[in-house]
Amino acid sequence: MWGDLDQGIVTVRSALELLGPESDLLLHVGGHYNLTVYLMKAGRCEEAAELFAADQALYEQVQEIWLELRLTWLRGDIAVANGDFAGAEQAYLDVRRLCIGQGIGYDAAMVSLDLAILYLKEGRMADVQRVAEEMLPIFQAQDVHREALAALRLFQEAAHHQELTIEKALEVAAYLREARTEPGLRFAWR
Secondary structure (H helix, E strand, O other), X not given: OOOOHHHHHHHHHHHHHHHOOOOOHHHHHHHHHHHHHHHHHOOOHHHHHHHHHHOHHHHOOOOOHHHHHHHHHHHHHHHHHOOOHHHHHHHHHHHHHHHHHHOOHHHHHHHHHHHHHHHHHHOOHHHHHHHHHHHHHHHHHOOOOHHXXXXXXXXXXXXXXXXXXXXXXXXXXXXXXXXXXXXXXXXXOO
16 A cells, blocks of 8 residues: 555655645655655654654644544554554544544544554453444444445454454555545455
């Protein structure tokens, strides 16, 4: 899904140099955000965290709920990479609250998956089960296709029976990210 991340990083950096700081603010913010995401996905978490911290003044210039949501989610991902599970949990809970408040159910469910994976890493199975139970109504409210709901039910069942692993949760998350744009995509545990 993410293609060649190294090429993406080079391309975004080049674009930001061409744009310069006087360019359209939203383009500039978007470029910096995308660069940080690509660095995270490429496993260059320390570099991503440094860029994210350095860009805070830039991000504060745009007061949009969608940006707040994305930045808070990214803050959670960076916190996970740095081993700050309490910070990640708070960020993911904030994102989920924002998504629900804005009626963005699919993202609320997706960040719930990130939260469940965090809880799995910490061995907090009761919290994993609770989050798994909360996710289905969020997805159902979004009129998500049957295959995605089936994947979520398998996720819930595995959590309920305490058979859910980080690998299985990541598999469901990857599937749901792809299925968002490919509704006919089928799901099966590997």
